[in-house]
Each structure stands twice: as structure tokens, then as C-alpha cells.
Amino acid sequence: MLQRFAHLSPHKNMLLLSFLLPLFVMAVIYATMGVYPFGNSTLLTVDLGQQYVDFFSYYRTTLLSDPSAIFFSFTKSFGGEMLGLWAYYLMSPFNLILLFFPQSQLSMAVTILILLKISASGLTFAYLLISRFEGKGLLVPSFALSYALMGYVIVNQLNVMWLDGLVFLPLIVLGLEKLLSGENGLFYSLFLGVMLLSNYYIGFMICLFLIFYFVFAISRQQNSGSQGRKAQLKRLWAQTARFVGYSILGAGFSSVLLVPTFYSLLGSKASYANSLIDWSFAYDPAEVVSKFYIGAFNFDQMPSGHPNLFIGTVALTAYIYYFFHPAFARKERLTTLALTVLFFLAMNVQFLNKIWHAGQYPIWYPYRFSFTVCFFFLLNGFRALRAYRTFPLTLACCLLVANAVSAIYVLRKDFDFLEPVQVLITAVLAVIVLVLLMLRDQPRKWLAYALLFVVTAEMTANAAIDLFRLGYVKQDEFVDYQTNLNMMLADIRPAENEFYRIEKTFQRSKNDSFQAAYAGINHFSSTFEKEIPALFGSLGFPDGNGFIVYSTGTLFTDALFGVKYFIQDKQLPESFYDLNDGVYRLNRNSTRPDLTQYSPYSETDRTITYENPYALPLAFGVSASVLELQTIEDQPLLMQEQVLDAFNNQESIEPFFSLRPFDSNVFQNVSSTAADAQNTTYYRSVDGAISRIEFQFTPASDNPYYLILDAGIDDENATLYLNNVKLDYYTTYRNDQVINVASNQKGENITFTIELLEDSIRVQDLKLYELNKGLFEDAISARQAESLSISSFSQTHITGSVAIQNEDEVLLTTVPYSEGWNVTIDGEDAETTSALDGLLAVPITPGKHTVSLTYRTPYLHTGLAISGSSIVGALLLKKCSRKKRGQRPGV
Structure with missing residues (x-):
């Protein structure tokens, strides 16, 4: 067994350097950024801070104390299947490191996790270069560093579960190369299966890339002149059959997870796919050149932008050189050129882009498969420099002209992620790299070190520029919230064999329930079943593809979903936080005066916990008429009314929610042509002056009063106030919300204000309702x-x-x-x-x-049976292979 790796022994220093160099570069950058423990910052930003870190907490809790939650958990919204979430977010073998860190140190565990994945990707790429492409010397760590710190990695390292694709892709390609050369294909199947288990989504993109790589690999094969066309076709058929067969075997290894996950996807991520065929370009094709410049990234490139293709000047120059390199057959280079054109089209044409993303346009983080394209560029760039030839002067001159034209183009386009200094640095580097490459025909040992230095400096600068442009969660803020959330929950957690839900008027993320291991309702993930957001949207809650926020509850929805305890943050003065170092304001997203209908249960210096006497259990008896109800859109209180009626078999004579008129409307610097103040478009009368619409009423009882807020009103076109205090509500939603505006306020003046932020605003279906508390x-x-x-x-x-x-x-x-x-x-x-x-x-x-x-x-059992059969089949293949080679078992 050891003999198989004996050929790597002379290259162990290059492998070690390929692992340590990206580790050192990123560690220095993190330390400079002040990432904990070097400072008070973390890497928690965007989805890493709002989703993944909470799932990592759930990962620890589940494996260490509650294994049943692997399959289903009530911490996911009001309950949900979990295997799909594991398959997308949590199956990386690297995640085991999280078990060695306490919850309070999760941010540091995430930092180490990212460092290990980035470094491992450099190691596996170097291993591929050495094992299959005659890699040796400092050229190996130079390209390994370009691979490990490519632009895709830097800007997507917050999507930590995608980084496994960077680690396993070189090993999968190595296995495919072995397979095509007639060696045992189990190496290929094994790592393909590991990748699909680790993250099926990125695994799908790799599978699609492997089809193109197979074509490329076939084009590299030299046909013997003695072979006839029939023999060549037979050989191609045999190789194709082996490729398909061992690919299916790899998928079979992972079927224990893939089969149930596919079923889960039918109700979540895949259910949002559409069949629209759009052949239009997403951007001007020439604009893609901007992404080859150093630091070509900012926050705006996350939701929608260009593909991240930065691989460094050395690698890019080498890839262009590949097409003019006489060491490679014309057939191979033409095939590579065709694939390159196809890749660029796939990173622009809408329909092709959708295919790469499994039939669904990505929401944020566009062109998620671009790492496979960068891999292809880097591999062939390495091959071009490895197959030594004198760098042509004519090509160098052409590249200098192209570099100048490109620089002028990007400067004139004025991309917001490119400063002139970035363009200048990239242009200077291009000149330096061309000079170094042209000097390679001289026996100068320092040239290899110079190339490595240039690569290291450029990839480090690119990473630093990209990462410093993002904002991150502070370590003490993260720990403060963790500590206080656990303290708030300490005396209200369910006892053993008891169940109820807990909610809050504030949140750090929509997945707080995962972070603190309690049954809540908020949730955000890409694997969220679509029926749940649809149900909550119909009841008046903020919802979207993959999320719900329980910020606009009523007494009825609290009761229906068994919210026994509700934690409300106190409205504390700024001086409180000034006097309490390390104490941060809670992010309130809900206004709930009706919580005063509940009994105060406990109190901290920042929160009050209320106990809900109306909370229903997990299951209860109702009339059969509830089965006839269908959800309705944009009539949330009518929806709640119908559910209450159905509970009692339509026996209620009076309505639960009664429409109430506003006493008066006051307009400040606005005009309208309609008579109905609740259904009209309002226009700003005088530019630059404050424009407000006030709706006033006086409650005739202490019952809760609720307002329906049109989905077209958000924080971009209006600021909302309740009694001249800014209204706390979740501002991103697609259905009408239910806002609680009064409770236990009989005879008090209540004013709801809409302040225009734009020149006009459409107000429709703004209706006020009173809940009949006695009937309820x-x-x-x-x-x-x-x-x-x-x-x-x-x-x-x-x-x-x-x-x-x-x-x-x-x-x-x-x-x-x-x-x-x-x-x-x-x-x-x-x-x-x-x-x-x-x-x-x-x-x-x-x-x-x-x-x-x-x-x-x-x-699950179906998937388990397929995986078991695949393992048995692999063992039989291995046994047959040994017999064919005449080897004894164990050799």
C-alpha cells in the first residue's frame, strides 16, 4: 500500500508548502482584520452570520445531546424535516472540528474551519498536479496558491459549505484521469460519492463539469496510427461506458442521503424552479474582463454581479499561452477553446446559467459554478508552463496591447468595484509576469522564487481588498446575544416530555432557535418547505422563498401555534448601553401592544417574558370543516377569521375580527385625487418638505386592534410611526402584514403615520380591525x-x-x-x-x-438499500480487478 505513494516522497515539501502557504496568507489577513482571537471581529457576515453559524450550533447540539433531531426538529420553524438541511449545509467531514469548541467559541471554530478548507484545497490541487501532470518544483505551490485563493474562494468563503467542492474537485479529476488511463475507477467513484454526500448542490455542478472534462481528456489522447476508426470508436465507447458506470456507482454510494434529499427538494428548493427558457445575456459579454483585475469585488457583486474568475496574472497569462503552445495537439487546443467559449456563454446566457444551478436562478451569489471554470484555466495554465518552451516575443507583445486595451475599457466603464489603482497594479503585474516568463529560457534558479513571490503578493492583495470591503459581526456582540438569549430562556424551557413554543419581539437572525435549541417559529434556509411560508404569508406574516418571520402575530396565531411564552425587549435609553460595556441593543422587529393581554412571567434588565394562557397544545380536536379551508392571499384577518369559524364548525354568530373606521385622517404636504383615504395614491406637494399621512382612532374597548398593512409599503418608500414613535416591524415581505396598533388602551388617542420617502406612495386596503377578546x-x-x-x-x-x-x-x-x-x-x-x-x-x-x-x-431506506448495493458492487469490482491482475488480497 505504501508503495502507491512512494512516488510522492520527493514532492512532500511542495505538498506541505501548498497547504501551509494559503493557511499562512489567510491567517495573516484575518489577524490584520482583527478577527477573533486577534481582535473583536469575526468572519460572520451575510448568510454565514444569519444562517450557517446557527446551523453549526444545531449541529453540535444534535450530535452531542439529541441525535433524533437529525431527521426532524421543532427548532426549524414550527417543525420540519432535517435531512435536506443536513445535505445542503452540514455534511462536510470538516464540520467535525465544531465538536471541539464550546458554543461561545463558534465564531473561532468557523474561522479555523474556513482556514482548513482553503488550505486543503491547495493541497489537493497540488496532489493532482504532482500525481498526474508531472508537477514538480515551486511551480506546484504557485498554482496551488492561485487555486486556493482564487477570487471565487475569497468572496464565497462565507458560504463555507461550498468550499468542499474546491477540496474534492482535484481528487475527483485525478480519479477520472486514472479511470481513463485504464486504472481502477473506484478512486473516482469514492471521491465523487464523498463530494455528493458533502454538498449535493456543488456536487451537481461538479458532475456537470465532469462531462466537459471527459470530452477534454479524450481530446488529449493520442491515437495510434495503426488503429483503425472502428477500433478508436470501440475504445471511446468503452471509456464512455466506464465513465458513466463509475459515475453512477459514485452517486450510488451517496444515495442514502441523495434519495431522501431529492424528495425533500421537491417541497423546498426545487419547487421554486421554473421552466422559462431565456436565451438573453445577463450582461455585456465584454464586461467579464473586469473580473480578472485584482480586488474586482464589492458587496453589490453578491446579490447580482459578474462571475468571480480572478486567478492571478501568472495563471491567466499561462492559460492564454496554452493555446499557442506547440507541445499540445491542435485537436486538444481546439477542444479546449470550444469548451472555454461554452463556459463563458454559460456564465452569461440566462438559460445556460440556470442549468448549471440545477434549473433555478440563484438568489444572491451568482455563477456559483465558476470555480470549475477557474480550475480548468489553472490546470491548463500549469500544463503550459510545465511543458517548457521559450515564451514567444510576439505573444508577449500582443498580450501587452491586449492589457492596455482592457485597462482603458474598464476605466471608461467605471465599474464600482474597480479603482484606478487596482487597474494600474494589475497592468504592472502583467508586465512583470511577461518579463519573468520570457526569462525562463535562462538557467536562473531565482526565477521560480520570483514567480512564487509574485503569485503570493497578488493573491494576498486580492484577498485583502475583497475581505476588507465587507462588514462583519463583532465577537463581543455575538457572545453577548448568545449569553443573554440562553439566560432569557433558562426558566421557560420545556421540561422533559413537555412541548410548547417560544417567540420574541427581536432577533439576531431568523434562526435563533437553532442557536439556542428551542422551539420557535422564525426560520431561514434554502431547504425550507414552500408550503410553510405560503401558510404564514396568508396569515399576515413576512415570508419569502425560504423564510418566515414571526413578527406580526395576533392573540389567535399565538394560540394556534402554541406560543406559550413571548419575550419582549424593553425600550431602554441609549445611556443604558453606554453604561454597560459590551451590552448591545436587541434588534427589535415586532410591535406587540397585545402582549399586555398576557401575564408577566419573568424579567431581566433588558426583557420581559409573558406567559400566554391561550396557547394551544401540539394537537387538539376541531370540526371537520377545517379540512375544507384553503389559504387566501392578502386578506390575513379574513383568513384567521375563517380558521376560528372552522374550529367551531361555523357556529359563531358575531365576527371575531370586526372592521372599525378611523376617526380622522390628517394630511401634511400630500395630495390625492381619491375620496377613499385608505385606497389611493398620495403625492408629495412640495419637494424637500416632510410629507405625512396620519390615521387616527380612539379604541372603544381594551381589546386588541390590528391594522392590515399593504405589502407595497416598505422601508424604501415610507417610514411608519405609531403615536409618533417609529414602528418596529420586519420590512421585507411579499404579503399584507397584520400590525398590532393598540391593546388595553380604551379611550386613548392612537395615531398611525405614514411618512413618504419618495414623491408618491400607493396606499390600499389599509383597514383597522378589533378582536372580540371574549369571543376569542x-x-x-x-x-x-x-x-x-x-x-x-x-x-x-x-x-x-x-x-x-x-x-x-x-x-x-x-x-x-x-x-x-x-x-x-x-x-x-x-x-x-x-x-x-x-x-x-x-x-x-x-x-x-x-x-x-x-x-x-x-x-431513507430506499437510499440506504441503493448505497448498500453500491458498496457491495464496488467490493466485487475490486475483487475482480485483483483477480484480473493476478494479485493476492491485501497487497
């Missing part, structure tokens, strides 16, 4: 009488007893509907169905019953 209490009391009393609870298995009244025929749960849930009533399997387009419901007869709910991941 009666309806909820009837449901509480039919509560499921839980005797045993885990994330995937719940048992309890319930007493159903004569008029009710459905056991409604606030568990997302899924085929994975099996329900038994009195030991007999019960038929499950979906209520409200997303809740698990079970028909049930009146009387006392024992109920059991068990979750089993759909198609």
Missing part, C-alpha cells in the same frame, strides 16, 4: 378542552392522550404535513391529511384516545 377566549377554551396531553416527547416520536367532543372529527396538529409522519390512534394506523395547505391533520372519532406520532424520513 370562548373559542380557544373549547379547543383547550380537547388538548393532546403529551406523555412522551422527542423530535421524532410523540405520544399522548386526548378526549374529543361529539361534534368534532379531526385532530389538528401544528406540525407541518409530511408523508414521513405515521399516526396511530389506539394502536391502529390512522390516515393523515393536510389542513390549511400545510398542517398535519388526522380524522378521529369522539371519545378518549391514545395517540402516537412517529416520523420516519421518506425514502
Whole structure:
């Protein structure tokens, strides 16, 4: 076994340098940035700070204390399957390092995780160059560093789960090269399977790239003159069959995760795909040249921008040189040129771009597959410099002219991510690199060191420029929130075999429940089942593709979803934070005067916790008419009214939510042509002056009052005030919201104000409703009488007893509907169905019953069987291969 790696022994220093050099460069940059423990900053920014770090906390909690949460967890919104989330975010083998850090040190664990992945990618690329492309000397770490610190890596390192693709791609290509040369294909299948297990999304892009790489590899093969066309076609067919067969075997290894994940995707990420075929360009094709300049990135390039293709001047020059290099066959170079054109088209043509992203246009982080293109450039650039020839003077002159033309072009286009100094530095580097390459025909040992120095300096500068342009979460702010959230939850966490939900009027991220391991409702992930945002959107909550925010609840929604405790932040003066060093203001996103209808339960210096007496259990009996309800859009209180009516079998005579008029409307510097103040477009009368619309009313009771806020009003066109205090609400949403504007304020003047930020604003369906609290209490009391009393609870298995009244025929749960849930009533399997387009419901007869709910991941056993069969097949292939070679087992 050791003999297989003996050929690497002379190159171990180059491998070690390929690992350590990117590690050192990035560590120095992080230290300069003041990343903890070198300062008070972290790498937590954008999705890494708002999603992944919370999932990492869940990862630790699950593996260390609650393994059942691997498959289903009530920390995901109001419950959700988890295998899809694991497959997309958490299956990297590198994540095991998180287990060695306490929760309070997660930010440092993430930093080390990123450093290890970046360094490992340099190591595996160097291993490929040495093992298959005769790599030796300092040229290997030079290109390994360009690979490890390419622009894609730097700007996407916050998407830490994608970095595994950079680590495993060289090993997969190495396996494919072995396969095509007639060696055993199991190396290829193994690492392809590992990649698909680690992150199927990036794995899909690699699989697509491998098809093109296969064509490229075939074009490199030299055909013997004695071989006829028929023999060549036979050889090509055999190689294609082996490529397809071993690729399927690799997918088979990972089927234990891929099969159930595919089912999960049908209800989440894949469900947002569309069949629109758009052949238009996303940008002027010439603009792509801007991304080859040093530091060609800023924050605006994240949501929408150009592909990240920066690989350094040495690598780019070498790749261009490849096409003029006589050591490579004309057929190969033409194939490479065709593939290069195809790659650039794929990074611009909308439809081709969508194919690379599995049929769905990416939301933020465009052209996520561009690392495969950079890999292709770097590999062939290395081959061009490795196959030594004198660098042509004519080509050098042409490149200098092209460099000048490119510089003039980008300066005239005035890209906001390129400063003139960046263009100048890149131009100077291009000249230096050309000089060094032309000097390579001289026996000067220092040239290799000079090239390595240029690569190191340029890749370091690019990384520093890109990273310093982003904003990051402070370490003490992150720890402060972690510590205080756990302290707030300490006395309200459910006891063993008890279940209820907890929510807040503030958040650090939508995944706070993952960070602190409690059952909440907020959630944000790419694997979120689409039915849940649709349901919450219809009830008046902010929602979108992949997220919901429980910021606009009512007494009824709190009751429905079993929110037993609600934590509200106090409105503290600025001096409080000035006097308490390291204490940060909580990010309030909800206005809930109706929390005063609940009983204060506990208090800290920053929060008050309320106990909700109306909270319903996880399951309760209701009328069968709830099964007939369908969600409706942009009428959230009508939707809530219908659900309450259905609970009581339409027996309510009075409405739960009654429409109330505004007492008066006051206009300041605005005009309108419509008579209806709640349905019109308002225009600013005098430019530059404050323009406001005030809606005033006086509550006739202490009941809660709710306002429907049109989805067209947001923080870009208006600032909202309640009684002259800026309204706290979540400003990104696609459906009408329900805003609580009064509670326990009988006889007080209430003013809701819209201040225009633009010259006009459309106000429509601005309606005020009063909740009949007495009627609401009666309806909820009837449901509480039919509560499921839980005797045993885990994330995937719940048992309890319930007493159903004569008029009710459905056991409604606030568990997302899924085929994975099996329900038994009195030991007999019960038929499950979906209520409200997303809740698990079970028909049930009146009387006392024992109920059991068990979750089993759909198609997990199917995937396990395929993976098991693939492993057995691989072992048989290996045995047959040994017999064919006449080797003894164990050699």
C-alpha cells in the first residue's frame, strides 16, 4: 500500500508548502482584520452570520445531546424535516472540528474551519498536479496558491459549505484521469460519492463539469496510427461506458442521503424552479474582463454581479499561452477553446446559467459554478508552463496591447468595484509576469522564487481588498446575544416530555432557535418547505422563498401555534448601553401592544417574558370543516377569521375580527385625487418638505386592534410611526402584514403615520380591525378542552392522550404535513391529511384516545438499500480487478 505513494516522497515539501502557504496568507489577513482571537471581529457576515453559524450550533447540539433531531426538529420553524438541511449545509467531514469548541467559541471554530478548507484545497490541487501532470518544483505551490485563493474562494468563503467542492474537485479529476488511463475507477467513484454526500448542490455542478472534462481528456489522447476508426470508436465507447458506470456507482454510494434529499427538494428548493427558457445575456459579454483585475469585488457583486474568475496574472497569462503552445495537439487546443467559449456563454446566457444551478436562478451569489471554470484555466495554465518552451516575443507583445486595451475599457466603464489603482497594479503585474516568463529560457534558479513571490503578493492583495470591503459581526456582540438569549430562556424551557413554543419581539437572525435549541417559529434556509411560508404569508406574516418571520402575530396565531411564552425587549435609553460595556441593543422587529393581554412571567434588565394562557397544545380536536379551508392571499384577518369559524364548525354568530373606521385622517404636504383615504395614491406637494399621512382612532374597548398593512409599503418608500414613535416591524415581505396598533388602551388617542420617502406612495386596503377578546377566549377554551396531553416527547416520536367532543372529527396538529409522519390512534394506523395547505391533520372519532406520532424520513431506506448495493458492487469490482491482475488480497 505504501508503495502507491512512494512516488510522492520527493514532492512532500511542495505538498506541505501548498497547504501551509494559503493557511499562512489567510491567517495573516484575518489577524490584520482583527478577527477573533486577534481582535473583536469575526468572519460572520451575510448568510454565514444569519444562517450557517446557527446551523453549526444545531449541529453540535444534535450530535452531542439529541441525535433524533437529525431527521426532524421543532427548532426549524414550527417543525420540519432535517435531512435536506443536513445535505445542503452540514455534511462536510470538516464540520467535525465544531465538536471541539464550546458554543461561545463558534465564531473561532468557523474561522479555523474556513482556514482548513482553503488550505486543503491547495493541497489537493497540488496532489493532482504532482500525481498526474508531472508537477514538480515551486511551480506546484504557485498554482496551488492561485487555486486556493482564487477570487471565487475569497468572496464565497462565507458560504463555507461550498468550499468542499474546491477540496474534492482535484481528487475527483485525478480519479477520472486514472479511470481513463485504464486504472481502477473506484478512486473516482469514492471521491465523487464523498463530494455528493458533502454538498449535493456543488456536487451537481461538479458532475456537470465532469462531462466537459471527459470530452477534454479524450481530446488529449493520442491515437495510434495503426488503429483503425472502428477500433478508436470501440475504445471511446468503452471509456464512455466506464465513465458513466463509475459515475453512477459514485452517486450510488451517496444515495442514502441523495434519495431522501431529492424528495425533500421537491417541497423546498426545487419547487421554486421554473421552466422559462431565456436565451438573453445577463450582461455585456465584454464586461467579464473586469473580473480578472485584482480586488474586482464589492458587496453589490453578491446579490447580482459578474462571475468571480480572478486567478492571478501568472495563471491567466499561462492559460492564454496554452493555446499557442506547440507541445499540445491542435485537436486538444481546439477542444479546449470550444469548451472555454461554452463556459463563458454559460456564465452569461440566462438559460445556460440556470442549468448549471440545477434549473433555478440563484438568489444572491451568482455563477456559483465558476470555480470549475477557474480550475480548468489553472490546470491548463500549469500544463503550459510545465511543458517548457521559450515564451514567444510576439505573444508577449500582443498580450501587452491586449492589457492596455482592457485597462482603458474598464476605466471608461467605471465599474464600482474597480479603482484606478487596482487597474494600474494589475497592468504592472502583467508586465512583470511577461518579463519573468520570457526569462525562463535562462538557467536562473531565482526565477521560480520570483514567480512564487509574485503569485503570493497578488493573491494576498486580492484577498485583502475583497475581505476588507465587507462588514462583519463583532465577537463581543455575538457572545453577548448568545449569553443573554440562553439566560432569557433558562426558566421557560420545556421540561422533559413537555412541548410548547417560544417567540420574541427581536432577533439576531431568523434562526435563533437553532442557536439556542428551542422551539420557535422564525426560520431561514434554502431547504425550507414552500408550503410553510405560503401558510404564514396568508396569515399576515413576512415570508419569502425560504423564510418566515414571526413578527406580526395576533392573540389567535399565538394560540394556534402554541406560543406559550413571548419575550419582549424593553425600550431602554441609549445611556443604558453606554453604561454597560459590551451590552448591545436587541434588534427589535415586532410591535406587540397585545402582549399586555398576557401575564408577566419573568424579567431581566433588558426583557420581559409573558406567559400566554391561550396557547394551544401540539394537537387538539376541531370540526371537520377545517379540512375544507384553503389559504387566501392578502386578506390575513379574513383568513384567521375563517380558521376560528372552522374550529367551531361555523357556529359563531358575531365576527371575531370586526372592521372599525378611523376617526380622522390628517394630511401634511400630500395630495390625492381619491375620496377613499385608505385606497389611493398620495403625492408629495412640495419637494424637500416632510410629507405625512396620519390615521387616527380612539379604541372603544381594551381589546386588541390590528391594522392590515399593504405589502407595497416598505422601508424604501415610507417610514411608519405609531403615536409618533417609529414602528418596529420586519420590512421585507411579499404579503399584507397584520400590525398590532393598540391593546388595553380604551379611550386613548392612537395615531398611525405614514411618512413618504419618495414623491408618491400607493396606499390600499389599509383597514383597522378589533378582536372580540371574549369571543376569542370562548373559542380557544373549547379547543383547550380537547388538548393532546403529551406523555412522551422527542423530535421524532410523540405520544399522548386526548378526549374529543361529539361534534368534532379531526385532530389538528401544528406540525407541518409530511408523508414521513405515521399516526396511530389506539394502536391502529390512522390516515393523515393536510389542513390549511400545510398542517398535519388526522380524522378521529369522539371519545378518549391514545395517540402516537412517529416520523420516519421518506425514502431513507430506499437510499440506504441503493448505497448498500453500491458498496457491495464496488467490493466485487475490486475483487475482480485483483483477480484480473493476478494479485493476492491485501497487497
